[in-house]
Amino acid sequence: MILAIDIGNTNIVVGCIDENEIYFTERLSTVRTKTELEYAVDLKTILDIYHIKKTEIEGCIISSVVPQITNIAKLAVEKILKKKVMVLGPGIKTGLNILMDNPGQLGADLVADAVAASNNYPAPLIVIDMGTATTVSVLNDKKQYIGGMILPGVGLSLDALTSRASQLGGIGIEAPKHLIGKNTTECMKSGIIYSSAASLDGIVERIEEELGTEATVVATGGLAKKIIPYCKKKITLDEELLLKGLLIIYEKNNK
Known part of the structure; x- marks a missing residue:
């Protein structure tokens, strides 16, 4: 099971997923002034609600369109899971051939x-x-x-x-x-x-x-x-x- 997080301009979607099941999806409001600790508390609360232990989570991946929150969220997850977090961006293999100008x-x-x-x-x-x-x-x-x-x-x-x-x-x-x-x-x-x-x-x-x-x-x-x-x-x-x-x-x- 992994923790997957998508940071959008209005909401942050949080979910736990593996190849067989999506265990939950929840939404948080995207608040640009929140601290690393505040996001860590939000994430831990969600995991507690669904009775998911951090030892059950293999890792985490984040996609984000809000750069000022990306690293704060990454540090918040690492504070909880004590594991390295992957951020979708340059250097990450996707297998997608993108035929765009940039x-x-x-x-x-x-x-x-x-x-x-x-x-x-x-x-x-x-x-x-x-x-x-x-x-x-x-x-x-x-x-x-x-x-x-x-x-x-x-x-x-x-x-x-x-x-x-x-x-x-x-x-x-x-x-x-x-x-x-x-x-x-x-x-x-x-x-x-x-x-x-x-x-x-x-x-x-x-x-x-x-x-x-x-x-x-x-x-x-x-x-x-x-x-x-x-x-x-x-x-x-x-x-x-x-x-x-x-x-x-x-x-x-x-x-």
Whole structure:
């Protein structure tokens, strides 16, 4: 069993995983002012809740898109496990062939997503990760990472809508009773949910046109389960995709 941690702009996903099972996944808020000790306490609390002893954990791998927290989290884990922590980045073998202008610019989370998708689903692949931003990764029929898209996340879109329109109060991201809203709240919920779903449908359709073939579409991320059920395209929801990718990368570097 390993401890896998993904540090995103809004949340930190923590999970314990091995080849046979995902023992748990939890989310912490990404707080840039927290100290090493505070993150260590958070992580130890999670392990205690799930009755996982540090002796049961072989090691840890971290992916991060928040550089100022990466080393703090690494030191926090090492404080608890007393073991060296792997950080996904330069020098780490992933097995992923990245055909980008600057492969080093590709986020660690997208690398982990793509590695997991290419190991679990048939190519070509479109991988959607719905977090603070919504990212779309495209792998061709040779499972090479050829590019993608970045667009505002669902939460960002909702925040922008409510902050700029004084009569529109804050709402949650859940489907309304009616597609055609009967009140302001329903109208906002419908607009956010169905515009996001329609956007993904359109993006998938256009990418498939450029590829010249249909693709396997996989979605992950904290907000995916809110939107994917309302898409018309066939999209597989895999909420643990990133953790699976981190496990594959960890094992590839510890043979």
